[in-house]
Amino acid sequence: MTSSQADPSPEPLPGYAHVYSGKVRDLYAPLDASGAPRDDQLLLVASDRLSAFDFILDSPIPDKGAVLTQLSLWWFEQLADVVPNHVVSTDVPPQVAGRAVLVRRLSMLPVECVARAYLTGGGLREYVTDGHVSGVPLPGGLVDGSRLPEPVFTPSTKAPVGEHDQPMPYADVVAAVGERTAERARDLTVAILKRGNEIAADRGILIADTKVEFGLEGDSLVLADEVLTPDSSRFWPADQWEPGHTQPSFDKEFVREWLTSPGSGWDKASGQAPPKLPDDVVERTRAKYVEAYERLTGRTFAP
Structure with a gap:
């Protein structure tokens, strides 16, 4: 499907x-x-x-x-x-x-608000091509997993379901929502990631990047949908962080890695739907989500 x-x-x-x-x-x-x-x-x-x-x-x-x-x-x-x-x-x-x-019920911004504290994934691919991420210039010499000097706002389009989000220069965000709202969305997205990392650091987790959604209630921005979860963020175990290669994770990156491995038999470029996940991949993915919850909150997950 x-x-x-x-x-x-x-x-x-x-x-x-x-x-x-x-x-x-x-x-x-x-x-x-x-x-x-x-x-x-x-x-x-x-x-x-x-x-x-x-x-x-x-x-x-x-x-x-x-x-x-x-x-x-x-x-x-x-x-x-x-x-x-x-x-x-x-x-x-x-x-x-x-x-x-x-x-x-809010009037949702037509922008995916993304902030990055570390370079990986789509941001890394952009950086390798032209040294920028969503139009933001970054220092030279960065590799997969590099910590950025400061978290950066790297928005993307909010594509229709089934299509790919595309990197979005900040000027396009301003054109879409106005200068005041764009500035507030940028600052809040970065502040959320910074606060998240301040808290997660004490739990042995690095939050590499995150995507948040905002809606308008009058003139005020309100945080909506989800925030700092394994679906919307990349969580890395801090004691295993080693720039230069893909990092181990507590999020669905684990599933992406299996899907693109020879073991899945799936060709990402084929346009065909991915195969059913093996039971052990399902179980390990659930375990990663639960571990992220328990390490961050200090609570035992009760289904």
Whole structure:
């Protein structure tokens, strides 16, 4: 199933109308007393679906939705003095308890807000080509895993489901949302990554980069969707950090590495959907997500 197909059969939830299904999350609108969908709130449900290379994989990761939701809620608390968030309540239908939150409905920015503290992935590929990432010039001599002198804002387009996000120069962000909003989004994205790394460092984790989403409520920016999770960020064990090669990780990079290995038999350039993940890859991926949650929060994950 490709990401352009998303989830064709969202679970029915009494009292809610299905609005949209993305790669990982399903959105529902609460129904008012007359049975009409409310326009001020949404129920954000995190599934166990996993996306990689713009495909939704046929192999869900057990408890992934709950890990993402619980970790985001923990981070929202840690970031409360940095930026307001969209959470209204965790009082949700029992069938989605632990993996859903009721949130404010916002006017979402048409930009993927990305900040990088270390160079890897798509940012590294850009850098190797022209020494820039999203138009931001970087020092020479950097390699895979290099720590940047300061975290940088490297936004990308918010492509339609099934298509690739593209690097976006800051001037294009200004053109899309206005100078004041662009500046605030840039500063908040970098501040979130900096705070995240300050906290994660005490837990033996480096956050290489992260993607966040903001919505507007009046003139104010509000942090939405998820924050500093294994789906939206790269987490590296600090004691194994060694620039010059791909770093071990606590995130879905593990799945990407398997998919592009000879063992998967899949050709990324073929246009065909990736194969089903082996049971051991599913189990190890779940373990990585849970370990990231437990190391960061200091809590035992309870499904």
